[in-house]
Amino acid sequence: MEIILEAYGNVYVLSLRGKLDLASAAGLKARVKSLLDDHKNLIHVCLREVDFINSSGLGAMVSLLKEIRLHRGRLTLSDLAPYVNEIFDITQLSHVFEVFPTVEEAMISYGAIPVA
Amino acid sequence: MYQEKANSLNDRLAELEAALEATVQETEDLANIAAIITSIVNLESVLAAAMEISIRHVAGEVGAILMSEGEALTTKIAWGVENGFLDHLVFQDGLDVARYCLRSGEPLCENRCEDRFPANRPIRNFIACPIPGKDQAWGVVVILNKEAGRDFSDQDIRRLEMICRFTSVAIENARLLQESLAKKELEQELELARQVQMTFLPEKAVIPGLQIASTYVPARQVGGDYLDLIPVSNAGLYFLVGDVTSKGAPAALIMTAVYSIVRASVHSGSTMDPSAILLRLNDLLCRDIIKGREMFLTLFVGRLEIASGRLTYCNGGHPSPLFYSVGAGDVISLNGGGPLIGQFPEATYCSSELTFNPGDRIFCYTDGLTEAQDSHGRLFGLPRLTACFRDGVNQDPEALNHRMVQEIDRFRQGSGRDEIDDYTTLIIDYMEESASGHHYRYTYPSRLEVLETMYADLEVVFARHDIPAEAANPLRLAVSEAVTNAIIHAHRQEVAKRVILQLDVKQTAIVADIIDEGSGVDIEDIQAHDLSFEPLAESSRGLGLIRRLADAVEIRRMPQGGTGVKVTKYVDVSHSR
Numbered sequence: 001m002e003i004i005l006e007a008y009g010n011v012y013v014l015s016l017r018g019k020l021d022l023a024s025a026a027g028l029k030a031r032v033k034s035l036l037d038d039h040k041n042l043i044h045v046c047l048r049e050v051d052f053i054n055s056s057g058l059g060a061m062v063s064l065l066k067e068i069r070l071h072r073g074r075l076t077l078s079d080l081a082p083y084v085n086e087i088f089d090i091t092q093l094s095h096v097f098e099v100f101p102t103v104e105e106a107m108i109s110y111g112a113i114p115v116a
Numbered sequence: 117m118y119q120e121k122a123n124s125l126n127d128r129l130a131e132l133e134a135a136l137e138a139t140v141q142e143t144e145d146l147a148n149i150a151a152i153i154t155s156i157v158n159l160e161s162v163l164a165a166a167m168e169i170s171i172r173h174v175a176g177e178v179g180a181i182l183m184s185e186g187e188a189l190t191t192k193i194a195w196g197v198e199n200g201f202l203d204h205l206v207f208q209d210g211l212d213v214a215r216y217c218l219r220s221g222e223p224l225c226e227n228r229c230e231d232r233f234p235a236n237r238p239i240r241n242f243i244a245c246p247i248p249g250k251d252q253a254w255g256v257v258v259i260l261n262k263e264a265g266r267d268f269s270d271q272d273i274r275r276l277e278m279i280c281r282f283t284s285v286a287i288e289n290a291r292l293l294q295e296s297l298a299k300k301e302l303e304q305e306l307e308l309a310r311q312v313q314m315t316f317l318p319e320k321a322v323i324p325g326l327q328i329a330s331t332y333v334p335a336r337q338v339g340g341d342y343l344d345l346i347p348v349s350n351a352g353l354y355f356l357v358g359d360v361t362s363k364g365a366p367a368a369l370i371m372t373a374v375y376s377i378v379r380a381s382v383h384s385g386s387t388m389d390p391s392a393i394l395l396r397l398n399d400l401l402c403r404d405i406i407k408g409r410e411m412f413l414t415l416f417v418g419r420l421e422i423a424s425g426r427l428t429y430c431n432g433g434h435p436s437p438l439f440y441s442v443g444a445g446d447v448i449s450l451n452g453g454g455p456l457i458g459q460f461p462e463a464t465y466c467s468s469e470l471t472f473n474p475g476d477r478i479f480c481y482t483d484g485l486t487e488a489q490d491s492h493g494r495l496f497g498l499p500r501l502t503a504c505f506r507d508g509v510n511q512d513p514e515a516l517n518h519r520m521v522q523e524i525d526r527f528r529q530g531s532g533r534d535e536i537d538d539y540t541t542l543i544i545d546y547m548e549e550s551a552s553g554h555h556y557r558y559t560y561p562s563r564l565e566v567l568e569t570m571y572a573d574l575e576v577v578f579a580r581h582d583i584p585a586e587a588a589n590p591l592r593l594a595v596s597e598a599v600t601n602a603i604i605h606a607h608r609q610e611v612a613k614r615v616i617l618q619l620d621v622k623q624t625a626i627v628a629d630i631i632d633e634g635s636g637v638d639i640e641d642i643q644a645h646d647l648s649f650e651p652l653a654e655s656s657r658g659l660g661l662i663r664r665l666a667d668a669v670e671i672r673r674m675p676q677g678g679t680g681v682k683v684t685k686y687v688d689v690s691h692s693r
Contacts, residue, residue, distance in 0.1 A: 019567075021567055021596055021600065022564055022567070022600050022604065023564040023565065023567045023568070052571075052589075052592060052593070052596075054596045054597055054600065054658070054661070055597055055600075055656075055657035055658040055661055056600055056658075058657055059653075059655045059657065060654075062652060062653065062654050063654045065652075066652065066654075083585070087593070087661070090649075090661065090664050090665075091649045091657050091660070091661065092649050092651060093649075093651065095651070096651045096652065
């Protein structure tokens with residue numbers, strides 16, 4: 001899975017591309033861990049290019065949420081494809097995560113200004 | 117008087133000290149010499165250094181080093197004398213100093229020998245010493261004329277002997293290094309050749325209507341076995357298994373030529389009959405490539421038309437493939453064609469035909485399989501191979517192939533034979549393609565990377581049958597859950613354990629069946645599993661998701677002990693092909 005990292009002020013946006021399953025979850029977890037180690041605890045994950053997620057992928061997202069909260073940070077999500085959204089709904093995770101329609105709306109909620 | 121005695125004792129003490137000093141110096145010198153000479157790894161530099169050190173340490177005026185090359189003794193380094201000068205210094209028995217010394221294997225030294233050699237060669241004295249080797253001496257060091265008109269001493273002889281011993285070690289090292297470098301270079305070239313050859317091997321073939329498994333094991337880095345699968349639109353699938361006699365690089369080169377000729381033939385535009393391919397190969401190999409050398413090729417060529425199941429084949433002297441017919445319930449060998457290829461320019465080849473029915477299977481192999489030997493030198497043999505093939509008629513090609521390779525390896529265990537022949541296997545199943553639907557079967561090793569392969573395999577099937585996203589998405593999810601579960605929980609990522617995925621695409625439904633080789637689960641426990649989703653749990657959503665998204669889920673314990681998860685999703689595929 002491809003992961004692109006961008007900074008919007010002090011918010012770090014991870015844009016994922018591919019399938020989120022057990023094979024790809026490890027890379028995502030490692031990426032977030034290194035951010036947290038760097039005291040960067042405001043993290044947004046854009047799922048626009050994620051066309052597939054399964055229970056392992058969901059498990060990884062929950063684990064990230066807990067880890068980020070442990071670091072007194074905040075995790076937001078955006079751009080869930082209809083199918084991914086359905087999986088979040090079925091598993092009732094839509095209520096557990098802060099989900100925004102777009103990255104921009106999520107950034108507004110942080111009060112973060114895009115870095116030029 | 118006491119004074120005199122004391123003086124004399126003092127003198128003696130001084131002498132002893134000087135002698136000790138000299139010995140220490142000598143030892144240090146020798147150690148230095150050893151260190152210098154043995155640190156050099158290039159043969160020419162070793163000899164140059166040995167010459168320089170010898171001249172200096174025995175204080176000679178000129179010298180030379182001659183090396184044995186078979187029967188001959190050749191001057192390699194000449195210091196102050198012209199090449200061939202030493203040949204004239206005949207010492208005894210018609211042999212010159214160097215050759216006499218080499219023959220005796222002992223150091224040779226003579227002082228005041230002005231009269232021994234011709235007057236135009238003013239040689240007062242000399243030392244010659246062999247450079248010891250493992251079986252015979254590497255060569256001889258000869259030093260002529262001690263400086264300042266002095267004589268060579270016993271110490272000079274001992275020094276030169278010592279230097280020659282060090283030189284011997286250095287020469288040995290240099291040779292070994294050179295050999296290992298040459299070997300390494302050859303190995304690198306062979307590795308490159310292997311990589312090139314491996315690119316010839318057909319990629320994992322995904323051909324709708326067929327299930328294919330194969331193995332290609334070269335005995336050395338490059339092999340003489342030939343395996344190719346060439347799908348040609350309108351003509352069907354060409355499959356070829358062959359063997360070039362002799363192993364290693366020469367065989368691999370012939371194999372490469374065969375590869376090119378075959379590919380050029382089948383892609384020539386018109387449909388090539390297998391017998392025509394063999395005829396052409398035989399002609400080119402006899403005339404232009406093998407040209408009467410003692411090499412030849414055996415090759416089986418088949419062309420399978422997938423829609424009709426019609427197989428046209430021609431066997432050029434290759435071990436007969438085995439054919440299993442579901443209808444007859446029996447195994448037959450496919451003979452007929454012509455002689456081996458590349459030796460008989462006048463040979464003729466003719467094709468035979470048979471029709472595959474769904475479930476029928478062909479198995480091609482090379483003699484590396486039947487000629488595998490056990491510790492008693494017994495051959496694996498065709499009867500054993502046929503029995504193994506017959507026993508596996510209910511296994512899918514991948515599993516049967518895997519089992520055969522394992523069985524051969526087990527048979528060969530303890531035979532102590534490192535030198536194995538190349539071996540190649542190819543199994544092709546003709547799949548059901550009837551009103552009951554299309555059947556697909558895949559086998560994956562237990563590592564997470566196969567998830568990618570699995571998604572790709574699913575995409576091929578979904579695309580082929582125009583499966584709409586509403587059905588494809590939940591199926592993909594269900595399959596990924598079950599496969600992940602099999603790899604992580606049932607197999608604990610033991611790569612050798614296999615996950616089997618079967619897909620049945622029917623008129624009204626797609627059924628995915630995922631079977632593992634784990635130790636099984638408690639079905640009742642799973643049935644009773646609470647399907648509500650725990651918001652902050654990091655796992656155990658899989659089964660709930662499968663149940664929620666699929667139309668039917670059946671979990672069963674397999675007779676062999678593993679677990680099967682069968683997932684059904686209803687869909688209307690009547691509009692698809």
